Amino acid sequence: MSRGQLVTLDGPGGAGKSTLLQLVTGRLEAAGVTVHATTEPSHGPAGQLARGSTAIFHGHALACLVAADRYYHVETEIEPALGAGKVVICDRYVPSSYALQVLDGVDQHFVAAINAHAPQPDLAVILTCDPVILQQRLATRGSHGRFEDNPDISYAESARFRVIAKMLPTEGIRTLVLDSTRHHADFLARQLTTVIQTLRSLPHQ
Ligand SMILES: Nc1ncnc2c1ncn2[C@@H]1O[C@H](COP(=O)(O)OP(=O)(O)OP(=O)(O)O)[C@@H](O)[C@H]1O
Numbered sequence: 001m002s003r004g005q006l007v008t009l010d011g012p013g014g015a016g017k018s019t020l021l022q023l024v025t026g027r028l029e030a031a032g033v034t035v036h037a038t039t040e041p042s043h044g045p046a047g048q049l050a051r052g053s054t055a056i057f058h059g060h061a062l063a064c065l066v067a068a069d070r071y072y073h074v075e076t077e078i079e080p081a082l083g084a085g086k087v088v089i090c091d092r093y094v095p096s097s098y099a100l101q102v103l104d105g106v107d108q109h110f111v112a113a114i115n116a117h118a119p120q121p122d123l124a125v126i127l128t129c130d131p132v133i134l135q136q137r138l139a140t141r142g143s144h145g146r147f148e149d150n151p152d153i154s155y156a157e158s159a160r161f162r163v164i165a166k167m168l169p170t171e172g173i174r175t176l177v178l179d180s181t182r183h184h185a186d187f188l189a190r191q192l193t194t195v196i197q198t199l200r201s202l203p204h205q
């Protein structure tokens with residue numbers, strides 16, 4: 001059995017990560033590909049704590065809690081699914097820590113150090129969107145925690161993810177930037193599905 005592929009989806013809140021995850025999963029499964037769709041913070045104990053406690057945990061404490069959840073998630077869910085040959089698509093991964101934890105005052109080197117043993121994705125997707133549109137989407141949907149209570153978060157996150165999208169390829173990570181400002185989620189899902197299928201056909205994945 002050949003190993004599966006790890007595809008990560010990161011980007012500002014409201015960019016459309018969970019929508020894209022759902023659509024791509026449906027398309028790949030319809031094409032006969034087995035997908036493990038997952039999210040971070042995970043549904044494990046540390047992940048549940050992190051997701052519900054961004055008002056309590058700040059800075060280094062939240063960075064470590066999110067990283068601890070990530071290692072647990074890798075060990076209990078991601079690696080077993082990759083070992084079973086599945087495509088694992090994860091809504092938020094290390095790039096979100098490079099964005100959110102740095103915006104929360106944590107040095108990027110510290111974030112890199114505590115995530116150094118998380119496996120690198122085979123494809124890192126950064127989903128971008130005009131911050132004005134993001135603000136509208138967040139206002140309609142409501143806040144998902146402390147970060148989104150900041151009225152400038154869409155601008156700050158967008159700027160961070162632009163930096164991260166340039167940084168990941170320098171670390172040898174295959175990176176795809178998709179923009180949900182003008183493109184319908186179905187169009188983006190079609191594009192990403194094609195890229196993942198191409199990735200699966202490459203040798204030595
Ligand atoms: N390509 C798109 N074009 C227009 N609207 C979109 C697009 N993708 C998602 N949306 C809409 O934007 C809103 C936010 O989408 P979604 O919940 O998928 O974002 P998200 O990135 O997962 O957010 P968060 O990280 O904060 O949970 C939803 O109302 C969704 O229907």
Ligand SMILES: Cc1cn([C@H]2C[C@H](O)[C@@H](COP(=O)(O)O)O2)c(=O)[nH]c1=O
Pocket residue numbers: 013040041050051054062066092093094095096097098100101144145146147
């Ligand atoms: C992966 C990851 C998550 N977080 C925090 C930020 C948000 O409060 C939640 C994720 O919620 P969403 O519905 O996906 O927007 O978790 C974080 O601080 N750092 C991370 O790496």
